[in-house]
Amino acid sequence: MITPADKKILKRFGENLRKLRKDKGLSLREMSYACSIDNSKIAKIEKGMINITFTTLLQLAVALEAHPAVLLEYAPAE
């Protein structure tokens, strides 16, 4: 049922995703093209607005050319 605590975690995840995308020098649309996920959806993920599924996580990893686990390795929110 998506608690406030979850919201926070999703937001933190989104921030990290955004960082990884920027580091790779990709725009939302470029990344969208690279993993077949609508750019507005990626924007929502980065904003922590949606609780993505496992397969979506894997798709994002494809665009970033990174191992899926990498997307989870970030400093937790304090």
Added chain:
Amino acid sequence: MITPADKKILKRFGENLRKLRKDKGLSLREMSYACSIDNSKIAKIEKGMINITFTTLLQLAVALEAHPAVLLEYAPAE
């Protein structure tokens, strides 16, 4: 739309999850209790029958007392 390729990946993930649970000596019901996820749902996840969300992944990690990324670190299906 959950492709056959995704099915395979989810199944592989499930097998790994099952291994981690067994290694920890937990029954489905014990694990259910440890992460507040219905035992039948965990069984379905292990069977690769559902495409779990990010928060569910985190809950599973809690029960296994492991970092979420660990659940993704397994040998890919060949």
Added chain:
DNA sequence: TTATTTGCGGCCTTATACGACCCCAAAGAT
């Protein structure tokens, strides 16, 4: 043999992720 645990599939309702698309405001480029 009987009682208990364990794995797991089915069913139902509700919440929500997905996919696709539109549009706009701000920033950058020409």
Added chain:
DNA sequence: ATCTTTGGGGTCGTATAAGGCCGCAAATAA
């Protein structure tokens, strides 16, 4: 000043994850 890119919010229909409960067959324990 005009064109283009970029981030990102809103909407709609559909698919499906979540959550919870029931029941059963096989394995295990008593």
